[in-house]
Amino acid sequence: MYSGSMSTSDRLIESTRELLWERGYVGTSPKAILEHAGAGQGSMYHHFRGKPDLALAAIRRTAEEMRAAAEGVLGSPGSPYERIEAYLRRERDVLRGCPVGRLTMDPDVIASDELRAPVDETLAWLRGRLAALVEEGKEQGQFAPALDSGEIASAILATVQGGYVLARASGSPAAFDTAVRGLLALLAPLG
Amino acid sequence: MYSGSMSTSDRLIESTRELLWERGYVGTSPKAILEHAGAGQGSMYHHFRGKPDLALAAIRRTAEEMRAAAEGVLGSPGSPYERIEAYLRRERDVLRGCPVGRLTMDPDVIASDELRAPVDETLAWLRGRLAALVEEGKEQGQFAPALDSGEIASAILATVQGGYVLARASGSPAAFDTAVRGLLALLAPLG
DNA sequence: GTCTATATTGGGATAGAC
DNA sequence: GTCTATCCCAATATAGAC
16 A cells, blocks of 8 residues: 555554544544554554554644645745635645544544644644734735734634535535635735 | 433434534444433334434434524524624534534545435525525625625635634634634625 | 344454464 | 454344343
8 A cells, every 4th residue: 555665653654644534533443544554453552552642643744744735835925815815725635625624523533632732733823824924914905904813814714624514515626616715705905 | 311202213313413413423323322312222223224314314303403593593684794693603502513514524424425415405505595695785785796695605604614623623612703703804894 | 112132243452472 | 563363342233022
């Protein structure tokens, strides 16, 4: 399943990431992970204390990757609005959902402060990053000065997360794009 | 767990609704449902063909109830903006998530056209209802005529669904309210 | 209609050989 | 470090008594 240059531990983490994205924490069994990774029971319990420990490693890696991907778009050249638009319109595997956001619907993830932490931190970071951009846009006269940057950032992030929900409900990525276009229309720069 | 005036079948459905909301489809076992409903295996397999059949009955009931609740707010007197605002600000069990929307993150629900249908229909209905209100608001000069009603409706619905995600990630209902305030600021009536 | 077996498979983990 | 054997309990369903 993976290139031979990957350690067993890495293969386990990568397999867990895939399955968590596909089926969530509750729907992912150690057995499924082992089959996907082509490893035996012993390997997993040698490298990790158990399912929660392995899931934590997987979630952390997914969170880091997502931050990097978002920063790649939000940190690009362009006006604040353009960068927010680029983030909203960026290529996504819409029907698979957000690999970080979907974890919030997992009861066992939410019940564990350790597992929830990287999810919370990632979304909080994204919100802060967006808020800074909105603030910058306000200073440049691109957005109305009366807007609260934090609130707008939250609305942007919520639209993305909710866009996944609408897309998966309808079975079509178009639902995501429609919501994004609606938000962008409301957000459109002054003048 | 339930008043004695409820039939076994109803108790099973109500128990399933609670557990689906709390733990999702994958995380809800027939055994847990039976214990919650105070019924035996036989009862469940007498009234329903199995877990998917019972879940379908539960999801349909939840979907209907949600439509009724939304219509109660969206159909109230007031201007289009006021009614949309009332919908967005309405009392919600934010940290429990949306009992309909959360099902989109359930792999087994999405894999089944039958289980997904009531979810899709409910969100589509809500979107249509919101779009009609936006259209009305445009006619009354409350919203900019250039806005696409369907897109705005999608953005509103996505903000709500995403608001649940942000709230559950942070462990606080405030995150939901912040996103809603941001959207309302962007949506604020002309003049 | 409801109950109690019973069956089969899987979830999650430990033990100990190699 | 990795493997197989084993354990115990849960998931989902069927059979048949009452």
